[in-house]
Amino acid sequence: MEKLLDVGFIVKSFPVIAAQLPVTLAIAIGSMALGLLIGLLTALIKIYKIPVLKQISACYVSFVRGTPLLVQIYLVFYGIPKLIYFCQTEYGWLQGLDVNVIAPEFYALLSFSVNLGAYLSETIRSAIESVDRGQFEAAKAIGMSPASMMMKIILPQAWVVAIPNLGNVLISTIKDTSLVFIIGVIDVMGQAKILGSRGLAFFEVYIAVSLIYWIVCILIEALLVRVEKRARRYEGSAAS
Structure with a gap:
């Protein structure tokens, strides 16, 4: 009689799958x-309304947010080699x-970075704009440069x-890396x-991989909870 669930296979496959966790x-x-x-x-370009770059960044964000991540991975995976070949044959570069x-890990890293850049730009922009405008004015009043004001x-x-939003994005990204196998990356x-x-035991391995994720x-x-508590503690100390 066929078993509904092979627990032994789950136990054996768990460490083998987890061994690829560093890649993920x-x-x-x-x-x-x-x-x-x-x-x-991208966020700073939007905030300071830099001509031309503002339009380019808006198009970039709109494209990334309007297309599936899977399509973006394919575009990078097939597009970068074609671009390199074109540069070699046409210009000698x-x-x-x-x-x-x-x-293939390079293509995965590049495609995810481009994707995250668009989404994080809105998170960063809203976070910067949430800072009291008086902070900007006070920094200008004491003669701080825009770069120094922004950094300090x-x-x-x-x-x-x-x-909190950055943490949510990181967790979503860890789960989204499950797509990179389509371009030959052996992750979890x-x-x-x-x-x-x-082993023809897809149910068992997917249970194992779901537990790992x-x-x-x-x-x-x-x-992230510890990082946020520490950051808010220093924020409170600074405010007092």
Whole structure:
């Protein structure tokens, strides 16, 4: 009689799948860091209404938010090699670069960074605009440069406001990395699919991978709560 659930297979597959967790976390955290940089630049372009760049950034955000992440991964995966080949053949640029040796993790990191940059730009912009305008005026009154004002006065306060949304984005990104197997990246989801196809036990491996994602997200949530409490404690100390 066929068993409904092979618990032993779940137990055996769990550490094998979890071994690919560093790949998942590297893509998620790396793209989050690059996405924050892209998002910050995009947000500042919108806030300061820089001509031309403002229109370009608005188009970029609209495109990313209006297309599926899966499509964006494919665009990067197939588009970057074509662009490199075009530059090599038409202009003689990048001649030493062989697109065949570029790891699929690079495409995954780039596509996620571009995607996150658009979404984080709105989070960062709203956080910056939530800072009391009096802070801007006070910084200008004492002769601070715009860059110094932003780094020393505005961004530290905006960071506290943005932490919950940034945490939600990070958790969503960790789960969204399950898509990278479509371009050949062996992350936890990719490893689960490989094990499932070998043992014809897809139900069991998906239970195992769901538990891994769940545990990771619980740990990330706990860490973010501590970070937010610490940030708000320093905020309270500064205010007093």
